[in-house]
Amino acid sequence: MPSLGQWATVQPEKPAAIFADTGETISFATLDAAATRAALWFVEQGFAPGEGVALLLENEPDFLALSYGAKRAGLMVTPLSIHLRPHEVAYVLEDSGARLLVYAAGLEALAAQLPATAPRMTTEAARAAMASASGTLPERPVGREFLYSSGTTGLPKGIRRPLIPFENRFAPEFDMSWKGFYGFDTSTVYLSPAPLYHAAPNRYVQRTIEHGGTAVITRKFQAEQCLALIEAHRVTHSQWVPTMFVRLLALPAPVRAAYDLSSHVCAIHAAAPCPIAVKRSMIEWWGPILREYYAGSEGIGVCFIDSPTWLRKPGSVGRPPYGRVHILDDDGHALPPGEIGRIWFEGGARFAYHNAPEKTAEAYNEQGWATLHDLGHLDAEGFLFLSDRRADLILSGGVNIYPAEIETALAEHPMVGDVGVIGVSDADFGERPWAVVVPRPGQAADAQALLAHARARLSGPKQPRGVDFVDELPRSEAGKLLRRVLKERYRGVTPPG
Numbered sequence: 450m451p452s453l454g455q456w457a458t459v460q461p462e463k464p465a466a467i468f469a470d471t472g473e474t475i476s477f478a479t480l481d482a483a484a485t486r487a488a489l490w491f492v493e494q495g496f497a498p499g500e501g502v503a504l505l506l507e508n509e510p511d512f513l514a515l516s517y518g519a520k521r522a523g524l525m526v527t528p529l530s531i532h533l534r535p536h537e538v539a540y541v542l543e544d545s546g547a548r549l550l551v552y553a554a555g556l557e558a559l560a561a562q563l564p565a566t567a568p569r570m571t572t573e574a575a576r577a578a579m580a581s582a583s584g585t586l587p588e589r590p591v592g593r594e595f596l597y598s599s600g601t602t603g604l605p606k607g608i609r610r611p612l613i614p615f616e617n618r619f620a621p622e623f624d625m626s627w628k629g630f631y632g633f634d635t636s637t638v639y640l641s642p643a644p645l646y647h648a649a650p651n652r653y654v655q656r657t658i659e660h661g662g663t664a665v666i667t668r669k670f671q672a673e674q675c676l677a678l679i680e681a682h683r684v685t686h687s688q689w690v691p692t693m694f695v696r697l698l699a700l701p702a703p704v705r706a707a708y709d710l711s712s713h714v715c716a717i718h719a720a721a722p723c724p725i726a727v728k729r730s731m732i733e734w735w736g737p738i739l740r741e742y743y744a745g746s747e748g749i750g751v752c753f754i755d756s757p758t759w760l761r762k763p764g765s766v767g768r769p770p771y772g773r774v775h776i777l778d779d780d781g782h783a784l785p786p787g788e789i790g791r792i793w794f795e796g797g798a799r800f801a802y803h804n805a806p807e808k809t810a811e812a813y814n815e816q817g818w819a820t821l822h823d824l825g826h827l828d829a830e831g832f833l834f835l836s837d838r839r840a841d842l843i844l845s846g847g848v849n850i851y852p853a854e855i856e857t858a859l860a861e862h863p864m865v866g867d868v869g870v871i872g873v874s875d876a877d878f879g880e881r882p883w884a885v886v887v888p889r890p891g892q893a894a895d896a897q898a899l900l901a902h903a904r905a906r907l908s909g910p911k912q913p914r915g916v917d918f919v920d921e922l923p924r925s926e927a928g929k930l931l932r933r934v935l936k937e938r939y940r941g942v943t944p945p946g
Contacts, residue, residue, distance in 0.1 A: 490578060
């Protein structure tokens with residue numbers, strides 16, 4: 450695959466990235482030059498291949514320049530979430546072993562709460578220091594993003610892969626999807642309305658640039674702004690999470706109809722299960738351009754599904770483009786189509802959780818297949834359907850209950866804007882499902898109507914014992930429900946009902 454440097458020679462003045470909130474544009478030549486200066490500076494400072502740099506930045510040009518520069522110097526780049534709790538950010542910084550922390554102006558308060566395990570500098574200081582770096586880069590292995598899982602069930606886990614040998618720096622790595630499934634090329638204009646410190650936005654923005662396209666980047670998601678950006682920049686590709694779809698659909702009909710979205714040919718989504726009714730409404734609005742994938746930062750495998758196929762298989766996340774998916778029970782035995790078990794990928798890349806050999810061992814079985822510990826089933830044609838994470842199961846009177854199934858049923862009610870389901874203490878059954886709901890704007894909160902809706906669609910053990918209405922659910926910036934936070938709120942509490 451061509452590199453940033455090669456594109457900088459072919460199309461130096463073309464925008465590599467446009468930062469919509471500030472109006473800043475960085476060309477391929479400018480980004481390439483900044484990355485080279487950063488790489489030279491890291492080498493001059495004695496950073497050895499495999500050592501790490503941590504970035505505490507918002508979506509800004511420095512994020513891309515430092516990321517590309519550090520990897521050219523053979524370093525591991527760890528982006529830090531600015532919205533995690535300080536102790537979680539501190540854990541990631543310390544666990545990664547980064548030799549340097551670079552942080553943005555405006556984030557001094559958070560940076561001050563982090564352990565002094567490494568030197569730190571602001572982006573302004575980093576730019577000034579790197580401006581005088583010169584010379585020729587030595588041939589070094591290429592670094593990688595050293596990412597941490599989202600921590601939906603506990604502290605984030607580091608996912609570290611080997612450096613890429615210098616001679617393999619242009620070789621694709623399980624990369625057929627970018628051109629084949631998504632159609633990325635030099636004409637791509639990619640809208641990224643999510644933080645770059647998350648794995649998917651980070652990866653997709655950089656792949657856009659590496660295909661010679663242009664990334665349009667916002668600092669946070671704002672529904673109408675995204676529609677305006679699609680029209681203004683003739684966006685061709687984009688990436689979303691289901692909560693963004695919900696907010697887009699909540700826009701008044703005149704607002705939704707006011708923008709020209711005809712350039713938009715591929716809307717990628719993942720990160721969390723998308724309610725069937727929500728996805729169907731998005732396809733009715735945008736056309737059959739939604740392309741869903743199921744994967745994890747671990748990179749052990751992936752499934753894809755396009756809109757026409759999804760309309761035949763509503764709720765599925767597709768089939769893998771390489772390798773195989775297996776569904777096994779707790780004893781490692783293969784389960785037939787339709788039966789729920791743990792999802793295992795065969796034929797993907799290997800990985801290791803940093804400083805957690807026991808968790809790495811739990812992710813692999815004797816056959817060398819790997820799992821994210823998610824649950825699901827295959828149908829007779831090999832299409833994968835997700836159920837939940839093992840840690841999220843509700844055990845009620847000896848019955849396994851999957852919160853995602855209940856959430857899907859409740860999300861069909863017009864009252865529901867967002868929903869999360871957890872297990873709460875129950876003297877008779879051990880646990881019972883409890884729903885936490887964000888009402889749609891303009892909809893009255895009516896617990897009895899929602900429970901009646903659930904009774905019509907769910908068997909007895911799956912019916913929520915009750916409903917709480919809240920203004921907002923705890924979700925990561927990637928859209929994943931932080932179920933552990935909900936569980937903590939209800940720990941030791943038996944809600945009335």
